[in-house]
Structure formats: structure tokens, C-alpha cells
Amino acid sequence: xxxxxxxxREYTDETASRGAAADSTDDGIARNDESDxxxxxxxxxxxxxxxxxxxxxxxxxxxxxxxxxxxxxSAFGIQGGAIMPVYDALASSSVRHVTMAHEQAAAHxxxxxxxxxxxxxxxxxxxxxxxxxxxTGIADAKMDSDAMLALTGQVPRDLVGxxxxxxxDTIGVTRPITKYNAFADDPNTIGAVVEDAFRRAGCDRQGPxxxxxxxxxxxxxxxxxxEFDDTTSTEARSDGERNPRADPDGVxxxxxxxxxxxxxxxxxxxxxxxxxxxxVATTFARTYEIPVTTTMPGLGSFPEDDELALSxxxxxxxxxxxxxxxxxxxxxxxxxxxxxxxxxxxxxxAPEADVIHVDIDPAEISKNVHADYPLVGDAGAVLExxxxxxxxxxxxxxxxxxxxxxKETYPLxxxxxxxxxxxxxxxxxxxxxxxxxxxxxxxxxxxxQMWACQFWTFTEPRTWVSSHGLGTMGYGxxxxxxxxxxxxEAGETDRDVVCFEGDGSFLMTIQELSVAVRENxxxxxxxxxxxxxxxxxxxxxxxxxxxxxxxxxxxxxxxDTLAEAFGARGFRVDDRDDVPATVEAALDYDxxxxxxxxxDPEENVLPMVPSGGANGQFALSEDHL
Amino acid sequence: xxxxxxxxxxxxxxQNASLPGQAPSERPHPEARRNTDGIRIDPVVEAEHEPRRAxxxxxxxxxxxxxxxxxxxxxxxxxxxxxxxxxxxxxxxxARITMVVEETDPGIDQLKKQLRKLSAVISAGEIxxxxxxxxxxLVKVRGDAPExxxxxxxxxxxxxxxxxxxxxxxxxxxxxxxIDAAIDAYxxxxxxxxxxxxxxxxxxxxxxxTPGEQPAPGCDTDDRERTAQPSAxxxxxxxxxxxxxxxxxxxxxxx
Numbered sequence: 001x002x003x004x005x006x007x008x009r010e011y012t013d014e015t016a017s018r019g020a021a022a023d024s025t026d027d028g029i030a031r032n033d034e035s036d037x038x039x040x041x042x043x044x045x046x047x048x049x050x051x052x053x054x055x056x057x058x059x060x061x062x063x064x065x066x067x068x069x070x071x072x073x074s075a076f077g078i079q080g081g082a083i084m085p086v087y088d089a090l091a092s093s094s095v096r097h098v099t100m101a102h103e104q105a106a107a108h109x110x111x112x113x114x115x116x117x118x119x120x121x122x123x124x125x126x127x128x129x130x131x132x133x134x135x136t137g138i139a140d141a142k143m144d145s146d147a148m149l150a151l152t153g154q155v156p157r158d159l160v161g162x163x164x165x166x167x168x169d170t171i172g173v174t175r176p177i178t179k180y181n182a183f184a185d186d187p188n189t190i191g192a193v194v195e196d197a198f199r200r201a202g203c204d205r206q207g208p209x210x211x212x213x214x215x216x217x218x219x220x221x222x223x224x225x226x227e228f229d230d231t232t233s234t235e236a237r238s239d240g241e242r243n244p245r246a247d248p249d250g251v252x253x254x255x256x257x258x259x260x261x262x263x264x265x266x267x268x269x270x271x272x273x274x275x276x277x278x279x280v281a282t283t284f285a286r287t288y289e290i291p292v293t294t295t296m297p298g299l300g301s302f303p304e305d306d307e308l309a310l311s312x313x314x315x316x317x318x319x320x321x322x323x324x325x326x327x328x329x330x331x332x333x334x335x336x337x338x339x340x341x342x343x344x345x346x347x348x349x350a351p352e353a354d355v356i357h358v359d360i361d362p363a364e365i366s367k368n369v370h371a372d373y374p375l376v377g378d379a380g381a382v383l384e385x386x387x388x389x390x391x392x393x394x395x396x397x398x399x400x401x402x403x404x405x406x407k408e409t410y411p412l413x414x415x416x417x418x419x420x421x422x423x424x425x426x427x428x429x430x431x432x433x434x435x436x437x438x439x440x441x442x443x444x445x446x447x448x449q450m451w452a453c454q455f456w457t458f459t460e461p462r463t464w465v466s467s468h469g470l471g472t473m474g475y476g477x478x479x480x481x482x483x484x485x486x487x488x489e490a491g492e493t494d495r496d497v498v499c500f501e502g503d504g505s506f507l508m509t510i511q512e513l514s515v516a517v518r519e520n521x522x523x524x525x526x527x528x529x530x531x532x533x534x535x536x537x538x539x540x541x542x543x544x545x546x547x548x549x550x551x552x553x554x555x556x557x558x559x560d561t562l563a564e565a566f567g568a569r570g571f572r573v574d575d576r577d578d579v580p581a582t583v584e585a586a587l588d589y590d591x592x593x594x595x596x597x598x599x600d601p602e603e604n605v606l607p608m609v610p611s612g613g614a615n616g617q618f619a620l621s622e623d624h625l
Numbered sequence: 626x627x628x629x630x631x632x633x634x635x636x637x638x639x640q641n642a643s644l645p646g647q648a649p650s651e652r653p654h655p656e657a658r659r660n661t662d663g664i665r666i667d668p669v670v671e672a673e674h675e676p677r678r679a680x681x682x683x684x685x686x687x688x689x690x691x692x693x694x695x696x697x698x699x700x701x702x703x704x705x706x707x708x709x710x711x712x713x714x715x716x717x718x719x720a721r722i723t724m725v726v727e728e729t730d731p732g733i734d735q736l737k738k739q740l741r742k743l744s745a746v747i748s749a750g751e752i753x754x755x756x757x758x759x760x761x762x763l764v765k766v767r768g769d770a771p772e773x774x775x776x777x778x779x780x781x782x783x784x785x786x787x788x789x790x791x792x793x794x795x796x797x798x799x800x801x802x803x804i805d806a807a808i809d810a811y812x813x814x815x816x817x818x819x820x821x822x823x824x825x826x827x828x829x830x831x832x833x834x835t836p837g838e839q840p841a842p843g844c845d846t847d848d849r850e851r852t853a854q855p856s857a858x859x860x861x862x863x864x865x866x867x868x869x870x871x872x873x874x875x876x877x878x879x880x
Contacts, residue, residue, distance in 0.1 A: 351657035363738035621643030
């Protein structure tokens with residue numbers, strides 16, 4: 001299906017190339033709700049092409065300037081007919097473009113870049129299949145509230161709605177999965193629209209935004225005398241100016257609740273990381289000696305090697321985190337949307353807790369779990385407010401002792417002896433031991449992802465990059481590419497980027513190895529290969545009487561030789577004793593490397609809270625499910 | 626460096642692998658519970674929410690795609706919506722969307738908050754205090770008993786728009802109950818077709834219909850009223866009626 005794209009070039013060059021701009025040279029720019037441009041376009045006066053020896057600024061150049069003005073250093077994407085003018089303008093801009101192998105990967109790379117850099121990532125695609133291929137990546141960014149700007153080419157305005165070649169209603173398709181999207185229909189404002197969309201992606205509750213760029217608008221000349229009118233009604237009340245501080249009365253009330261709590265627990269979500277509030281949050285918890293659980297996206301918001309750390313809660317969270325979150329009487333939840341994978345069944349979620357909910361998005365308050373103390377604002381600013389309002393720390397010594405006991409009662413471990421196959425958890429631990437604290441970990445989705453969460457000790461924010469809400473298999477490799485480029489740009493070329501993938505997940509975006517090789521990106525990919533869609537296999541064993549329908553592979557490719565074919569380094573490990581040396585060799589290799597770890601296909605992710613179950617009733621073995 | 630990581634127990638050759646710790650049934654678990662709205666159920670806070678009828682008004686940018694944004698939001702989040710009407714307001718470039726929903730209090734709260742997140746929504750809220758609301762309906766009935774049809778039309782202050790040998794089409798406005806009653810009354814003649822606009826509403830008195838809503842400059846001054854009076858020949862006594870009528874075809878909700 002994607003091989004149709006190159007053909008677009010021949011088509012559009014004739015129908016809507018530079019000459020198409022001519023119908024807008026007389027100062028009025030034709031609006032798409034008028035039908036006359038359709039007539040003019042066919043009788044194009046191609047002599048206009050001769051006057052591009054002067055420094056004519058086009059819509060596309062305005063886009064490139066907007067990206068530069070927004071501080072964009074890198075963008076990820078794929079060329080194609082309708083986006084060609086934008087690429088042409090990018091050629092002479094300071095923006096580095098990374099050509100990906102598939103648009104979905106461009107979106108994931110931009111997403112991950114944004115997570116690591118703390119700035120919105122940018123991806124580009126052409127119209128039609130280019131835009132629809134982005135959709136999974138945009139939806140992924142939306143679910144995880146990751147800042148990202150997607151720029152999509154679109155057919156010329158006079159063809160919009162005609163089912164033209166490579167036309168998709170991109171605005172319609174992406175409306176429910178973007179924070180904001182816009183159809184740019186005026187070359188004079190196209191730069192401002194792109195800048196605005198970039199800003200919107202990174203403000204308040206972050207998320208993906210998209211601007212659809214019709215080819216004729218990108219090609220059209222910008223009227224130098226036209227004033228950028230950025231005071232349109234939409235922008236005048238831009239949602240970027242939200243008060244970061246919460247209502248003081250609410251803060252006081254929350255402070256009293258914390259002071260009188262006997263069993264307080266902090267729950268730090270991805271919002272803490274997104275708000276760069278990890279330091280504030282860590283100080284808060286340590287000051288009042290409140291045990292800390294995180295959500296999965298919240299990994300890294302609080303150092304997991306701290307005494308107060310209970311690691312992450314939820315479906316495959318630690319037993320101690322789930323005990324604490326079940327028995328707490330005061331849950332201080334910051335930057336979390338109470339996803340069902342965290343809460344389990346709502347009826348049994350923290351049933352005795354007064355819930356203090358800090359979030360930048362008012363719509364998250366009491367959406368899933370009722371907030372007794374809603375505090376709308378920026379995570380860091382509000383935690384500082386609350387901290388200032390607390391007069392005495394909660395008397396929670398017994399509770400802390402209890403939490404420590406739970407840590408001892410329900411340790412995260414796994415059984416391994418010499419006769420058994422290699423355990424995936426051991427691989428994760430070996431990588432953690434071999435790398436520095438600032439190592440960036442990306443993953444796909446499945447069992448390997450859960451083991452990475454469980455057996456990696458995260459101590460710094462923006463080191464954990466994964467697909468949480470959408471659960472997109474194949475996220476890991478493109479994310480590693482985006483993360484590597486973000487780290488390199490920040491001058492952190494010594495920082496390791498480790499990608500854990502499963503065999504099934506890896507196969508979904510494996511083509512991106514070509515990009516990692518072409519760009520010579522130093523990433524290490526650990527394939528926890530169990531020759532299954534492991535998580536599905538685990539669920540089938542637990543809930544479908546072991547009928548392993550479509551989850552067992554008879555055969556998977558040799559990922560080490562496949563990696564070599566792509567031009568990367570390939571390793572294969574079957575034996576536990578070979579793990580440390582191979583990990584070392586792969587990390588040392590200056591470029592992309594892949595280790596195909598053949599791990600125990602029967603290993604399950606535990607503990608586990610069954611879907612909709614009670615967190616405190618987590619299963620420790622398959623028999624408990 | 627192998628085995629340097631977190632708590633790993635070597636050489637535990639349990640066949641039916643289980644993590645250490647108490648089995649779920651042996652663990653203490655709180656008795657308390659939450660309801661489906663995530664609200665703790667206990668005698669003090671006990672609040673089962675019954676769905677209720679609410680009129681939510683949203684002031685939006687009058688631009689393409691707004692209705693798709695709003696209707697997409699409503700369907701995606703499964704709000705129970707009874708009707709939705711759209712029309713311009715006093716301010717150029719603004720439109721009002723009036724929605725009647727049947728939702729619990731937390732549901733209504735979510736709807737308002739989600740609406741406010743849409744880029745095209747200027748302000749949104751449940752109409753505070755009393756509302757004045759109207760719906761318009763066109764009813765086409767069999768024309769076999771014109772006098773009786775006329776009598777009912779007069780009884781409901783309706784207007785006959787078209788009368789032919791086979792059908793009569795009448796227009797009625799009123800609240801939902803009144804229109805339901807009228808339609809019931811016409812049923813005896815045989816109803817051929819019905820078109821209903823859905824309810825549109827404003828807040829009664831000086832209360833703004835959506836939070837912070839302001840009329841267009843010069844729109845509600847005495848001065849303006851004096852000069853505008855002569856041209857207002859269409860005595861529109863019911864203020865909401867014109868909005869329902871001018872509802873542009875392409876902006877109409879598709880159900």
C-alpha cells in the first residue's frame with residue numbers, strides 16, 4: 001500500500017506543482033469554500049514559474065521559519081507528494097530531518113524525542129497513507145499526554161473533498177486523537193498556525209497537535225505586507241495561560257488532610273515528569289516522609305532506590321505498592337488520570353482514602369476516581385503550595401514500618417537455576433547493572449515491557465520511554481531512535497539508550513533498523529525472544545484454559561542475522577553465562593546493535609491484578625488468578 | 626556484574642512458580658468500596674447519582690468542524706444526549722450549541738469540562754437557574770379532516786404552513802411536553818411526517834446563558850434598541866425561535 005506513494009510524484013508534479021501557486025498571486029488568496037479556483041487551476045499560466053529567481057517567500061518557507069522560531073532542531077518523517085514543498089523548504093533550514101522507514105515510526109520517534117528533550121517532537125508525513133500511518137503514533141502520544149506536532153501534507157484546496165489521489169480527511173481522522181488540529185488554508189497565516197500548534201502541544205496538559213497543509217497553500221507566495229493576525233478568536237483565549245497555582249482554600253484543606261493522615265501515600269504519575277516536577281515531588285515526599293508509589297508513566301519521577309519508594313502500582317505493579325495503595329487513608333495523587341490498569345476495579349481502589357488529586361487538566365478531576373481535594377494546577381507549583389501549607393508532617397511511622405514490611409513480604413523476584421532456560425528478568429537486571437543511572441530505556445509492549453518496569457531501577461525522570469496508555473507494540477525501536485537523537489542533541493552522546501523489545505513487538509517496526517544504521521545511532525536493542533505473543537499467551541493460559549490461539553509462533557527470524565543484514569551488529573544469547581559479556585559488547589559497539597536473547601517461553605509476568613480486580617488481591621502465581 | 630540487580634533468588638526450583646508472600650485470600654482487604662463514579666460509598670458520603678435532564682449551552686467559534694468536534698466528543702464519551710441545536714448569536718463568528726442531556730451529576734460535570742477543552746469552545750456550562758426553552762416542530766398530517774386539524778392547531782397556538790387536498794403541514798413551538806401532547810392530538814388524523822428541531826434554550830432574566838457570556842458591542846443598549854426597532858417587523862416574541870429557524874442546513878446535527 002505504501003509503495004503507491006512514489007507514484008504520487010508524477011501525478012502532483014503535473015497537476016499541482018509550483019504553477020498552482022499562481023492563482024493566489026493576485027493579492028486575494030482564494031478560499032476553499034469558493035468554487036472558482038477549480039476553474040483557474042486547469043488553465044494554469046505556467047510562465048509564473050520563471051519569476052522564482054527573486055527571493056519569493058512561500059507558505060512552505062513560512063513553515064520552516066516557524067519551526068526554527070519554535071526552536072525545533074530535529075524532525076522525523078517521510079517524503080511524499082503533498083508534503084514535498086515543505087521538505088523543499090526544510091532543505092535550506094536549520095532543522096535536521098531524519099528520514100524514517102514508516103510514518104508510524106516517525107510519530108513514535110517524535111514522541112520519544114519529546115519525552116527525552118522536554119520539548120515537543122515534530123513529525124511529518126504526506127497526505128493520505130502518510131497521514132493515516134501517523135495515526136497510531138498520534139493516538140499513542142494523546143493517550144500518554146506527550147507533546148508532539150504532526151505536519152501532514154494535503155491535496156490542493158480545490159481538490160479537497162473530491163476523493164483526490166492520496167486524499168484523506170486528515171483533520172476528521174485525527175480530531176479525536178489530537179489535542180488540537182487545524183487545516184491551514186492561508187499562506188499568510190500558515191507559519192503562525194504551525195507555531196501556535198507547536199506551542200499548544202507543549203502547554204498545559206501536553207499532547208499531540210496536527211496541522212494539515214494543502215499543497216497549494218505551501219506552494220503559494222506569502223504576501224509580505226500581510227500582517228500575521230494571531231489575534232483570531234481562537235488564539236485570543238489561548239489555553240496556554242492557565243494559572244499554574246491551585247485555589248489556596250483547596251490547598252489549605254488538602255494540607256490539613258495530609259497532616260491528619262495516618263497512612264498517607266504519594267502516587268506520582270506521568271504528569272510529574274511532564275511538568276519537570278520530579279525534584280519538587282521528591283523533596284515533598286522526603287520532607288514529610290510519605291511513601292511513594294508511581295504509575296507506569298511516572299517511573300523515574302521518584303528515585304526507586306529511595307527508602308520511601310514502593311515502585312509502581314497497578315496490574316503488574318509491585319505487591320507492596322498495591323498493598324499501600326489499597327490500605328492508604330490519604331492518597332496524594334499528582335499528574336495521573338487513574339487509568340484502569342492502575343486502579344483495577346474502581347470499587348476496590350484505595351477504598352478508604354481521602355483522595356487529593358493534583359492535575360493541570362480540570363477534566364481529569366473526578367473523572368475516574370472522585371477527588372475529595374481537587375487541586376487544579378501545575379504539579380510542581382501546587383506541590384510547593386501544599387508543602388508551604390503543611391504545618392506538621394503526618395504521624396505515619398507505623399505506616400512506614402508497615403510499608404517496609406510489605407516490601408519484605410512481597411519482593412519482586414524470579415526463580416532461575418542452571419537447568420532452566422534464560423530468564424528475561426535476568427537480562428533486564430544485567431543491563432541495569434551494566435549501565436549508568438541516566439540510561440534511557442525504551443520498550444515495545446508486552447511481557448518484556450513489564451519486566452523492564454519491574455526489574456529496572458529508575459532513578460531519574462525522562463529515562464523511561466514507553467507506550468503506556470495505547471499499548472502500541474513496536475514502539476520501542478522508533479522510540480530509541482527519537483531518544484538517541486534527543487540525547488545527542490543535548491550533547492549527551494555518552495548516555496546509553498537501551499531498547500527492550502519482544503519478538504512479536506519488534507517485528508512490527510523492525511524496518512526502522514535501517515534508519516538507525518543510516519544515521520549511525522548508538523542504540524542497543526535487547527530482544528527478549530520467547531517466540532510468542534507472550535502476554536497474550538499468559539492470558540490465554542490464565543483465562544482461556546490454555547488455548548494458545550494465534551499467540552505461538554512456529555518460527556521467528558534470527559534477529560541477530562537479520563540485524564547484520566540491516567548493517568547493525570547482531571548477537572545471540574541462549575545461555576545465562578553469556579549474558580554479561582554480550583551486554584557489554586553490545587553496549588560498547590558504537591552504532592545500533594541487537595541481541596537476540598532466547599528466553600524462557602513459559603515465563604509469566606507476576607504479580608498480576610486481573611483486569612477489574614482489586615489491587616490488594618494481586619496474584620503471586622497463576623493459581624491465584 | 627551478573628546478579629548485581631535487585632532481589633533475585635537463585636536456584637529456587639519451584640515447578641509451579643509463585644512469588645513469595647501471602648496468597649490473596651490471606652491478605653487483609655478494606656471493607657469500604659467506591660461506586661462506579663469513583664466516589665467512596667459510606668454512610669456519610671453516600672450519593673447514588675440518578676440521571677437527570679440538563680440543558681448545557683456552549684458558546685463556540687462559528688467555523689467548520691466545530692459541530693464535528695462537539696458531536697464526536699459526545700459520542701466518544703457516551704454521554705446520553707437527547708437533542709442538539711446550533712445557531713448564531715449576537716456576536717459575529719460565534720454560535721451557540723444547546724444540548725439537552727440525560728446524565729448523572731458527575732456525567733454533566735464531565736461533559737462541561739470536556740467541552741471546555743475543545744479549542745473551538747469559548748465557554749460552556751449548564752444553564753444556571755431558570756431556563757426558557759423552546760422546540761419547533763413541523764407536522765404533516767392527512768388532510769381528510771381540515772377543520773378538526775385546524776382546531777387542534779389553534780389550540781396549541783400553531784400555524785398552518787401548507788394545506789393541500791391530501792396533507793396539511795403545521796408548525797408548532799413549545800416545550801417538549803407541549804409538543805409531545807400536540808403530536809398525540811394529531812395522531813388521530815394520521816401523521817405522515819414529523820421534523821423536530823430539538824430544544825434550544827436561554828437563561829431567564831439577566832443571567833448569562835453560558836458563563837461570562839457578553840453580547841456583541843452595541844447589541845443590547847437602549848440606543849440600539851430604538852434604532853433597530855422599526856426594522857424588526859417580524860415580531861419575534863419568543864427569542865429562541867429565530868435561532869432555531871436560522872439553523873443552517875450544513876450545521877445541523879446528524880443523528
